[in-house]
Amino acid sequence: MYRFKNAPKLLLAIALLMANERAYAFCGFYVAKADAKLFNKSSQVIITRNGERQVITMSNDFDGDAKDFAMVVPVPVVLKKEDIKVVDQSIFDKLDAYSGPRLVEYHDQNPCDMRRYMAESMMLKSSSRVMDDIAPSQGLENYKVKIEASYTIGEYDILILSAEESGGLKSWLLANGYKIPDKAEEVLDPYIKSNLKFFVVKVNLGEQKKAGLNKLRPIQIAFNSPKFMLPIRLGMANSDGSAQDLIIYAFTQKGRVETTNYKTLKIPTDANIPEFLKPKFGQFYKDLFEVTYKKDRQATYLEYAWNLNSNNYTHCDPCAGNPPKFNEFKEAGVEWVTAYQNQEQYSSRISDYDGEVFFTRLHVRYDRQNFPQDLIFQETPNQDQFQGRYIMQHAIKEKITCESAKEYYGQVNARRKKELMTLNTLTGWDVSLYGSYQNEFANYASGSKTEVKTNSVKPKKSTKKSVKTVKNKSDLTSWGIGLLLFILSISLFISRRRIRE
Amino acid sequence: MENIFSCILGHMKTKEIDPIQFLLADARHLQILFLSAFLYYGIRYIGWEADWQKFITIFSTSLFSQLLFCKIFNKDYSALKSALITSLGLCLLLKANHVYTYAFASFVAIASKFIFQIQKKHFYNPANIGIVAAIVLTGDAWISPGQWGSTAILIFLVGSLGVAVVTKVEKFDTTLGFMLVFFGLEFYRNVVYKGWPFDFFLHQISNGSILLFSFFMITDPVSTPNSKLGRLIWAACIAVLAFYLANFQFVNAAPVWALFFLSPLTILFDKLFKENRFNWRSKNPLQPISNTLPTI
Known part of the structure; x- marks a missing residue:
């Protein structure tokens, strides 16, 4: 973060304008081989950072023909073969399930008989798919493009290029069948001047067939770089102008990851929402994000932050999916955790690994207009945990008639009114359509004559908790x-x- | 709220003090007002967390430390206003997990004024050294340079209010020197040399953190060199170092670090360029401090 690697050097820094620039870390996005098919509206990235060591795993929702897939990623160094891996898509699904916004359900206690149901939790599935591609290489001299390395890894053909000027690189990519939108050129030049290499990926159809793969798997690259960032500008050049979604899963040792050149805001959380949203929870969150995003388009949004330290006994609360295990950490590139050795005690331990891990999930919706710069991150010591959590309080299904019933139904009515207002604020939905939800128990609350029972029990005021906090x-x-x-x-x-x- | 105001105003009236005159009599009054406004803006409109534990810790530690040091070293209790400014600066910039870290930063900030001084002039900006000490020594603190975002309104707000404060303290030259050199270098490197589009640069210069630094931190009239030329060169040095740290060492919040490293140069510049010291309440900055009388 703010730590200086070479403090004495820095003190002499005034005259060092001419110093060589170090290469950065970079991961950039997708450039099509064919025209429109590959416009990827959502991608997912896992970033792990330990000192200057960085591992980036990229997944994309490309669902066109594998032969049309192409990807260009700016990288700080010529990657060696062992620095590149193909990993299974399931790691993304697991992290997504674990960290996604969650719906928590509570059931009202029957004010007449004290029965109580406890909550279950459900999580929001956000879509995530794999990416795919093919690989060429043709005459280079005229383009001032150099192939630094060439590998076939898994189902991918990979080239690492260096270029002297953007025009040459662009012409080379076009000559080799890569479709580069016009806007890409404005980004290529600064990247070349920053001494970056280009990691170019296509699918090796033969290998893909041999392996019997239908979908393209995520690619993982590892390198050392002083700069903690993610290049999104190349991806924008690829886009048709509309905003793209990117989910970032970041693993660090100390604490939360945030962007330093854009605001990092939290998504609204801990809201009580109406019961009828259960089957529509996905749509609800999508619209919630849309409304939140529209309030501030130049920001990254925090969706989850949790301390996954091996000594932290609560790895989620409530758990929307299982917290990551040792093997999954390894798969995701969290290289610094070690397997927990003392197996006898394993049963009393939540984690099967040793090490400091902090997990941050950021959601970015970016477009050319609002994101003129790549995302630059910093790891902070911030240990505050955060989750997108939405609470659903179920009213009692069966009709109740004891003395407390009237009061209970009155409370249900009042809280349902609030829930609808919350829904409107969060998602912009027209809640006048849900009048029946609010009035479901109106008759019982006001007009109905309920039998008087002396042993009646006061309804559990579970929804009051959040109100009290406020x-x-x-x-x-x-x-x-x-x-x-x-x-x-x-x-x-x-x-x-x-x-x- | 109304009661408090009417009480204060009433108090002023009975003492025959014009509130406007009171506000303008000391640049620090304006500064306190503006920094408070920024804090309010951040919490109300940007969505910063209103961490009252943090605010109370910072304010109480700063004020009590200041009182304590004033009692020991000198009797200039008007420095409490400076302690308020330092506290507001820390509230705006510093973040930490624990309140002890805030207390530590506040104490170091105030103590630095009495420890790091030569000929009764301190050369570290208190908030700056407090922040650096907390980050380096506790490992529990950080700055969020992105917390302000980049919006045109903010440029106007921070910029114009900032100008008002610095012109009042007649040290606009520091801000100007720093901004011209820093943004000039950034522009050359990113737009001219690398070829990033212009909005890349615009995004950079409209960052609220850098503007706040330029207008409110680097301008601290006490810890900057006394002479105009000295201040200009000093500000330019900070800009060059900040540029180097940001672009070649990838340090976040580089200006804050640059100011910390180069603050001791103030002593050197004061030796090279002789000039009388700034005094907060003096209408004429050239007037020696011992002869100044309170203007209110």
């Missing part, structure tokens, strides 16, 4: 402001009195 917070706020003003006025008063004296 109230406390606002109390604290007013206290805080009061205290600050108090200190302020006292100090001003004292300082003025002293001056007079």
Whole structure:
């Protein structure tokens, strides 16, 4: 982060304008071989960072013909064969399931008989697919393009190119059947000037057939670089102008990852939402993100942050999917964790690994207009945990008639009204369509004559919890402001009195 | 709220003090007002967390440390206003997991004014050294350069309010020197040399953190060199170092580090370019500090 690697050197820095620039870390996105097919609207990336060591795993929702897939990724160094791996798509599915926004359900306690149901949790599946491609190589001299290395790994043919100028690189890519949109050129030049290499991937159809693969698997690259960033500009050149979604799963040792050249905001969370959203939860979150995004288009959004330290006994709360295990960490490129040795004690331990791991999930919706720069990250010591969590409180299904029933139904009505307002605020849905939801128990609450039972039990006020928290917070706020003003006025008063004296 | 205001105003009236005159009598009054406004803006409109524990810790530690040091070393209690500015600076910039870290940063910030001084002039910006100490020594703190985002409105807000403060303290030259050199180098490197489109550069210069640094941190009239020429060269040095750190060492929040490394140069520049010291309450900056009288 802010740590200096060469502190003494830095002190002499004034005259070092001419110093050589070090190559950066880079991962860029997809360039089509054929025209429109490959426009990838959503991609997923796993980034792990340990000192200067960085491992990037890229997955994309490309679903065209494998022979049409092509990918160009700017990288800081000429990668060796052992630095490139093909991994299984399941790692993305697991991380997605584990960290996705979650729906939590609670069931009201029957105010008449104290029965109680506990919650189950459900998670939102966000789509994720694989990417695919093919690989060529043709005459180079005229284009001032050099093939630094060439490998076949798994089902992919990989070339690592270096170029002297963007025009040559562009012409070479076009001559070799890669479709480069016009806008790409404005990005290639700065990348070449930054001394980056280009990691070019296509699918080797023969290998793919041999392996019997239908879908393209994610590619993982590893390198050392002082710069912690992700190039999205090349991907934008590929886009048709509309915004693209990128989910970033970041693993670090110390704490949360955030962007330094864009705001990192939290998605709205801990909201009570109506019961009828259960089958529509995916759509609900999609619209929630849309509304949140529209409020601030120049930001990255935090969807999940959790301390997965082997000593932390709560690896999720509630768990939408299983927390990652040792093997999955390895697959994701989290190289610094070690397998837990003491197997006898394993049963009493939540994790089968040893090590410090902090997991951050960021969601970025980017386009050319709002994201003129690549994403630059920093690892902070921030250990605060965060999750997108939405609470559904189910009313009692069977009709109840005890003394508390009236009060209970009154509360259900009131909370349902709030839920609909929340839904409207979060997603912009027209909630007037759901009047029946709010009024479902209106008759019982106001007009119905319920039998009086002496042993009635007060309804469980589970929904009150969040309300209470909010109230406390606002109390604290007013206290805080009061205290600050108090200190302020006292100090001003004292300082003025002293001056007079 | 109204009661508090009417109480303060009432107090001023009985003492026959014009609130406007009071506000303008000392540049620090304006600075306190503006920094508070930024904090409010961040919490209300950008969505920063209102961490009251943090704010209370920072303010109380700073003010109590200042009181303590004033009692021991000198009796200039008007420095409490500077402590308020330092506190606001820390609230705006510093982040940490624990309140102890905030307390530590606040204490170091205030203590530095009394420890790192030559001929009764401190040469570290208190908030700056507090932040650096917390990050390096505790490992629990960080700065979020992206927290302001980049919006045109913010340029206007921070810029114009900032100008008001710095012109009031007559040290606009520091801001100008720093911004011209830093943005000039960034422009040359990214737009002219590398060929990034212009909005790349625009995004960079409209970052709220860099503007806040240029207008409010580097301009601290006490810890900057006394002479105009000295200040200009000093600001340019910081800009060059910040540029180098950001572009060649990939350091985030580079200006904050550059200021920290080069603050001691103030002593050297004061030796090279002789000039009388700045005094907060003096209408004439050339007036020696011992002869100044409170303007209110």
